[in-house]
Amino acid sequence: MPEIKVTPLGAGQDVGRSCILVSIGGKNIMLDCGMHMGYNDDRRFPDFSYITQNGRLTDFLDCLIISHFHLDHCGALPYMSEMVGYDGPIYMTHPTKAICPILLEDFRKITVDKKGETNFFTSQMIKDCMKKVIPLNLHQTVQVDDELEIKAYYAGHVLGAAMVHIKVGSESVVYTGDYNMTPDRHLGAAWIDKCRPDILISESTYATTIRDSKRCRERDFLKKVHESIERGGKVLIPVFALGRAQELCILLETFWERMNLKAPIYFSTGLTEKANHYYKLFITWTNQKIRKTFVQRNMFEFKHIKAFDRSYADNPGPMVVFATPGMLHAGQSLQIFKKWAGNEKNMVIMPGYCVQGTIGHKILNGQRKLEMEGRATLDVKLQVEYMSFSAHADAKGIMQLIRMAEPRNMLLVHGEAVKMEFLKGKIEQEFSIDCYMPANGETTTVTTNPSVPVDISLNLLKREMALGGPLPDPKKPRTMHGTLIMKENVSFMLVSSEQALKELGLNEHQLRFTCHVQLQDPHSDADTLHRIYTHLKSVLKGYTIQHLPDGTVIVESIVIKVSSSAEDSNTKVLLLSWSYQVKTWTLFLEGLPMQSKPGSSPNHLVIESLF
C-alpha cells in the first residue's frame, strides 16, 4: 500500500528543536533544521544519524525546507549543510533568506565569542550555506524535480514565516511550522486553501494552550512602562530590528497621544534604517494596516518617537529607548544597559527569548550581579521584565486550521503521547480523521489512498452502460472488466480486451475446461440429452438454457454433450465444457447436485454422488 513516513528527529521528548523527516512518493524531505537552545552539547542538534551513520546527507535528501528565521527552526542549518554535509536545494521565503543569516551570525558570535565554544559553525559556513538557498514566493508552485513540487502559504507568526505544501503525484503533506490564526498589529493570520493533504503536520505544544489575548499582553507592557515613567525612571527595550519593535512603537505612540504624556521615546538609528529597508522589501508580508501606513509615510515617522543619540542616555528624567541588539549581548543596547542598571527606578523590558551566554539570558534567570569585561561587576538594580509577544496558535487555532485545510490525517510533533490523549480524541471525533503523535526518533507510517486518474475508451464506456444497472457513483463503485494500458509512464487508459489485443497485435485465446461425467442411462444419446435439457430447465429457472440442433445443451456458457461409452451403451458420458470465466457450477441431475470448487482445475471435480 502506498504510504507516507514521518519522523521527528532529535533526542528526547523536548520541545525546542524542529527537524522533521518526511518520505513521500519515493522522495525524502527535511522540514526545518532547528537548534535546541537549552543544551550545550550535541543534544542541541537534530540526530542526523537516523538518515545516515556517516557521510554527507546530499544523496539521502531531495530538499530541505525552512519555515521561518527563529533559531529553533533554522539554528542547525549551517551545521547540517557545511559540517555534516548537504549540497542539495534549501528552500525558504525571501524574508527568511534575508533575516536568517543575520540571526545565525549573531548566534555564532555569542556562542563562540562569549561562551568560548570551538566546535561550532563559522561565518564562512553561514555564507556558504545561504548560497544553496532557493527563495520561495507565496502561493507559487515550485518544481523541485519532475515529481516533487512545493508551495508556500502565509503563516503569520513572524515576518516571512510560511506553511509548506509538499506534493508528489497525488500524495501530499502540509507542514505548518509556527503559525497563528489571529492577526496582530503587523502581521496577518495564517491562511491555506482546502488542499486536503494526506497529512497535516503541526506542533502539539500549542494545542493544549488557551492564549491570553494580545490586548492583555499589551496592557501589561503599557502598565510597566507607565509606572516606570511616572516614578522618573528610564525604560530600555532591547529589540531585533523588525516586527516587535514596530508594533511596540505603534502601541506607545497611541498611548502617549491618548494620555498626553511628555516623556521622550527614542529608537536607535540603526534600528530605523534596517527596519525600513526590510519592510520596503517585504511589504507583501505585513498586514493591511501596516501596508496602508507605509504607503502614506515612512515607517518610523512618529510624533512622539525620535532618533536616539548616544549622549541622551545620560540625560536626566524619564525616557523610553528602543535599541538593538535584542539580547543585550553587544552594541548600543548593552551600553545603555550598563549605564542604567544601577538605578532601581529604571526598567529593562525583554520582549523575547535570549540565547544562553547573553546578558539578556542571565538577567532573565534572575542574576543580579554580572561579570563584565576586565573583571568589573555590574549590580543589576533596575527592574527586569520578561514579556512574550510572540504570536502562536492555540487549541482553538489548530481546530480552525484543520477546518481550513481538511487533511485526511493529522500528525502532531513534540508532545508526550500520554498527555495528548484528549486532544487526539477531540480531533478524531470532530473530523473523523486519525491523529498521530510520534515521539522524537519514532517513525509514523500513514497509509494513503491516492487516486490514480485513468481515461476510459468510449467503446468500453458505451458497452458498460449498455449492460444496464445503476449508474456508477463514488459511493457505490461498480466492477467492470477492461485492460489497463500505461503509455510512456504517464498516461493510463482503460480499454476493452479486444481493443487491447488489437493494439498489442495479439490474438485472443480462450481457455475452456472440460470434464467427463458418467451416468447410467439406457436411452439414446439424443433422448438422454433431451431429458437433461428438460430437467435443467425445470430446476434452473432464471438461467439461459438452450438445446441446440447440433446436439448440445448450453447453460449460460457451459456446454453439455452426451455420448455413449464404447464398452457399454447404457453408460453415457457427459462432456461438460466451460470457459475460464465461470467460477463455480453445480450440476443438478436427478435432484442431486454435483459441484465444482471455485477456481479448481477440471481434474479436481467434487462429485457428491451419482444417482
Place this chain on the structure above:
Amino acid sequence: EMEDAEFEDILDDWFIESLKTYKDLHVYQLEHPTQVLEWTSGNSVCVAGYSQSKNEILELRLPLKLLADENKSLCAERDFKVSHGGFTDGPVRCLTHIPGTRCAVTNDGLSSDLQVWDLGGEESDVIRRTGSIKGKRSASERGSRIAARPSSAPQVLHGAQISDVQLTELASGETLYKLETDSADPLSSLQFVSDTVFLAGCCNGSVYVADTRTSAPPQLSHSPSSAESVIWWTDAAAGPHPSSRRVIRVSSSGQAVVSDLRNLGGAGCQAQLDVQTPGRCSQVKVSWAPTLDDCISVSGFSGVVQIYNTRLWGAEPQEARPLFEHRGHAVSSQQTDDSVPTFVTSHIWHPERPRTLLSAASDGSVHVWDWVDPNRQGGSPTP
C-alpha cells in the same frame, strides 16, 4: 468599517482605564461557553460546555505569571494550560469537585441524575466518566444542585427540589441521609456551611438549614418577598467564626437581603442592587468573598460582575452602588446577535488571593482579574 473602528476605540478606553483599576488582567476565549467554574486545586479550574448534545469538560491550569509572587516579572507565561479534558453526552449545568480527590460530579439540568467523573492524573490527560448517581426526578426543569461534603469520605448532597435533597456516598451509591420535608420548591442553591450542616436555598427565596446527622426537620426561613414571579439565589459565607456566618439572598428584581445564619428571619441589612436589567436573568450567581470581610459579588444580570460592600447597607432597602464593576465581558464581546446580549454565566473568587476572580460569559470568554480597591488607589500595592 466605522463600527469596527468605534468598537476598537471603546475597547482601548476600557483597557487604558484598566491600567489603574486592575493589578492583573487576563482575557481568554474558550471554543465553547461555560456555565460552570469550579476550583479543583489552588491553581486549576474546571469548565464545561452546555450545548444540547456533546460537550467538553476541561481542567485548566492558571497561568504561572498570575500565581508567581516573587518572580512575577521574570515569568512571561500568561496562558491557560489545558491539563485534562473529556467529553460529555449532554450539557453541564452544575459541576462540583470532591475535595481531596480527583473526582467531580455533574448534572445536565434536564433530570436530577448525576454523572461521576475521574479528572485524570499524571498518567493521562483524559477526564473519564466513572459512574452515575440516580436522582429522584427523571425530568427536571432546572436540574439538581450539588454540594460536596467538605471533609470525610466522598459524599455528595444533591437534589432538584427541597424534598428531594439527599446525601449519597460516592463509592457505594448508598443514601446516607434524606431531608424530611413535603415542600416541592425547586432549589437554586445547595451548600455545606460546616462538615454536617447545610443550607438549601429555594427559587422562591425560602432557605432551609439542616444537619445530616439528625433526621430532625430542617429550620425554615421564609422568603423575604411574597412576589410570585421573583426568583432568589443564595450564598452562605462559611467563615471560621460563627459570627461571620452570614447568608445573602438576591432576587431577580435586584433585591439583596443579608441575615445571620443563626437567625435567618431576624434583622439583617438590605439593599437594592444597581443591576442593569432586573427581571431578565436566569444564571445569577451571588458569592461572599472568601477573604474580604463583608464583600459580596453578583453576576448574571448582564455582562458585568459587581462587587458590593455590605457593611454600607442598612436595615432599610436603599439603592447600593457597587464598590467595583468588572465590565470586561460586556465591553469586549463582539455581538453577532443583538437580541441576546452577552451575559456573565458564572464567576468565582480565588480561595486565597483576596481580590482575584475568574468570570465566564455566554460568548465563551473567560477573564481572570485582580482588581484594585478604589478606596485604596494610590496607596501601596499590598493585598
